[in-house]
Amino acid sequence: MKKLILIMLAWSFSATAQEFDSTAMNKVDGCMSGPTHEFGKYIGDWNILERRLDQDGKWTEHTGTKWNFKCVGNGIAVQDYWLPANGTAGTNLRVYNPSTKSWDIAWTATLTPGLARINAVQHDNGNIVMHYVTEITPKRRITFFPPHKNGWAWQMEIDLEGRGWTKVLELIASNPEDNLLKSGLGR
Helix, strand or coil: CHHHHHHHHHHHHHHHHHHCCHHHHHCCHHHCCCCCHHHHCCCEEEEEEEEEECCCCCEEEEEEEEEEEEEECCCCEEEEEEECCCCCCEEEEEEEECCCCEEEEEEEECCEEEEEEEEEEECCCCCEEEEECCCCCCEEEEEECCCECCEEEEEEEEECCCCCEEEEEEEEEECCHHHHHHHCCCC
16 A cells, blocks of 8 residues: 555656646746736836936936846746846845735845845735845835836835935836736736
C-alpha cells in the first residue's frame, strides 16, 4: 500500500511539474482575476512621463523611462522592471498575501542596493496605496491610480518631520494599443 501511495505521489508531482513549465512564466491569465488583478491590470510595457518637484518648488518633466509589468508564474506574483533613461534599473516583486489582504513587495535598484520591504493595500476607490515597511527617511507614501483608457498615473509623497504629505513625484504611464487589450482596458 505504501508503495502504491509513493508511486501515486511521484506521478502527481511529475504531472504538476510538467504543467508548470517555462510557458507558465509567459502566461497572464492568472494575474487577470481575483486579488492578483489589483496589480495585474498594470501588466504591459509602459512609457513614463516623470514630473519631479525640484528643491526650488518648480516641477520639471523627464521622458524616456520605461516601466514593464509582467505576470510571474501565471498568477504567483507581479514583477515590474523600472528602466529609466539614465541606464539604471530597478525591480519590484509583488506577492498578494490573502491572510492580510495586502501586498508584500520587495524593491531593489542599481543605485540603492539591498531590498526595501513595502506593503500595499487597494482601497475601495481602486487606488493602491503603498507604505515602506523598511525604515526610510523621509517617510514615503506611493499611490497607484486605477488605469483608464490612455494609461494610468502614480504619485510619491513624502512626510518631512511629521508635517503632512507633500507630492514630490508624479508618473504618467502611456502605452501602445496592445497593452490596453492585454489589461482589459481596450474592450
